[in-house]
Amino acid sequence: MGRQLQERFAQARAALRATRSIAKNTPIQAAAARTALAQATARYKAGLTSIDDVAQAQRLLVQAEMDDSIARLNVWRAFLQLQSIRGDLQPFLQAAQ
Numbered sequence: 198m199g200r201q202l203q204e205r206f207a208q209a210r211a212a213l214r215a216t217r218s219i220a221k222n223t224p225i226q227a228a229a230a231r232t233a234l235a236q237a238t239a240r241y242k243a244g245l246t247s248i249d250d251v252a253q254a255q256r257l258l259v260q261a262e263m264d265d266s267i268a269r270l271n272v273w274r275a276f277l278q279l280q281s282i283r284g285d286l287q288p289f290l291q292a293a294q
Contacts, residue, residue: 202282205282206279206282206283209275209278209279209282210279212275212278212279213272213275213276213278213279215275216268216271216272216274216275217272217275219268219271220265220268220269220271220272223261223264223265223268223269224265226261226264226265227258227261227262227264227265229261230254230257230258230260230261230262231258233254233257233258234251234254234255234257234258236254237250237251237253237254238251238254273293276289276292277289
């Protein structure tokens with residue numbers, strides 16, 4: 198049982214590292230999508246592009262913001278799983294406050 202617990206702990210720790218790595222990049226992607234939307238809007242107002250380009254930029258921004266939210270949620274899930282395997286939810290509860 199000890200070895201199985203060690204394996205689960207190692208997997209949970211790796212999952213936490215992976216989710217944190219992903220969550221580091223999603224705000225950058227959201228910021229780039231915001232910039233793209235601002236540029237598409239400016240081009241539309243100047244008559245240089247169609248409303249379709251603005252709508253596409255808005256869709257990409259919404260997707261990037263959703264990806265960012267999901268990535269942050271996955272970090273919390275991985276952290277909870279790690280603490281659960283450890284048998285001590287106190288660090289999770291403290292971080293959640």
